[in-house]
Amino acid sequence: MAYDKFTVLKSTAVPLSIENVDTDQIIPARFLKATERKGFGDNLFRDWRYNNDNSPKKDFVLNNPVYHGKILVGGRNFGSGSSREHAAWAVYDYGFRCVVSSFFADIFKNNCINVGILPVQVSEEFLVKIFKAIEADPNTELEVNLPEQMITILATGDKESFAINGYKKNNLTNGYDDIDYLQAMGEEIQSFAKKSLY
């Protein structure tokens, strides 16, 4: 078992209404030198979050105490670019368990699920509603219900369903991962390999 189970998450959210947030912004390459998965949250959005002298940039949302919570809400095309799983580790390590956007880059989305973060893809309209609700009241809570595949803005009652395949859903709700699954397939893989050309 690789991570905590995910079922229903009720939390305030941090709004990052920027599009095309790439993984080089989520965690810049110079912080990828560790050989252990530890402490990446400190450098999450490093260059947006801190000045060169390491003082926090006041206008960046993570530095605004008004916003907090376990849900990160990002603009369209979130997580593009590098395959670095360190980006998902940084998001997780910082304390987020769910990322909401209207569109995710493929590798980042996979990486999230593999480390126990739920990526929730909503419509463009619903994303705007979320941003508006948080803007109106930073203490607005969102409810992400994985078993029912539903995300709700609790203050307004607006809700939308989201997609996830049954296999991944099962993994997340039970805290299993792909390696657990593949380990049970050992013989099947061995016999497949025998037929392989390479």
Added chain:
Amino acid sequence: MPSTLFDKVWDSHVVRKIEDGPDVLFIDRHFIHEVTSPVAFRGLESRGLKVMFPEKTFATADHNTPTINQHLPVKDALSANQLKALEVNSAKYGISHWGLGNPKNGIVHIIGPENGITLPGMTIVCGDSHTSTHGAFGCIAFGIGTSEVEMVLSSQCIMQPKPKKMRINVNGKLGKAITPKDVVLYIIAKLTAAGATGYFVEYAGEVFEKMSMEGRMTVCNMSIEMGARGGMIAPDETTFTYIKGKEKAPKGEAWDKALAYWKTLKTDADATFDIEHHYDAADIEPMITYGTNPGMGLGITKHIPTAEQAGGGKSSYEKSLNYMGFHEDDSMLGKKVDYVFLGSCTNGRIEDFRAFASIVKGRKKAENITAWIVPGSHVVEQQIKDEGILDILTEAGFELRQPGCSACLAMNDDKIPAGKYAVSTSNRNFEGRQGPGARTMLASPFMAAAAAVTGVVTDPRELL
């Protein structure tokens, strides 16, 4: 049923289909490097797992290595530690390792093809998104995260839903000085940086049929920059000629058998795609990017578009131009350049150095330019010397560095300083990609050479 090249390779690698879930896909080749593998090995250890097929994994050090004085110990302690971890882990699990100083060492996506490790019809993964490079050989090749590296090490499989299929056709004749890099930057500018997300791309048409293997690798390499999982090109005589005789390529009877199979690897005439795009080669100019994602590119004679013309969000568009210090309607021609980077797995092969040399020959490096000329591998480095390109470079005032990823991701010391402008042959112009505050303009080796000798953004066609 008629099927596509992608279907043929994918379907033949499915070990198990999971209902309402991903396919379990068998992986023929797995490349690892020092940055995205250490945590995967730790995972193996903590679960008490073995590497299932160590002979199918190949390790190289490239992302975080210096490009000068490689014979000296690596100064940065954290980097040295990562390199050591790769060496120790490879030795422990019986994985082939071409570390720093090894004559075969180089960027992971360059050494695979040049040693015949990459062969048509394979499934190939690596913890680096530009694994799509290997698609040039008709492979399904894509980047993975570290958890997936652990998966492949322990089970030689990965779990993926089958992506949708896109075909990009480019027909007609390319103009003077139009390189594969321009072709792919043009396609990304048309499709946007997320235009192919969820798809696997096949490139087809005259332009790709006539392209060299080096060029095809440049194109497939950048597939990820339009959001695609990967891109591939059907293998043909050009492919077979390139592979023949490479160290790890099949020989004798095995070659004949493999060749017969490789010839079946093409899309059937009446196979269909989820979406197709058609472009005319004659419309493609030398390309350069002006913003902070690879989709923000334009022909060198064009002006920077307005937010509305560019599409995408206005907020990120403004942020991007602000970061670059550019304005709507600016011409790119004549923009000041401080750094030139020739290298990376996008443009670090011999053809790229030939192109660069053809422009700098008989000219001098502009005084305001700092140039990093970095071969993709020691094999490329040797070719540069053997073909007399090194002499041309030296005479023009350029130095050749040692192989590695270098300023492509700036994990080592090769960082463009904050606020400085770079014309770079690499693949990403994200904020800070080439160093905190660095401003990157992506372009072809010709464009890089033109900037290197004139000191400003210049249409390379004027110098050829």
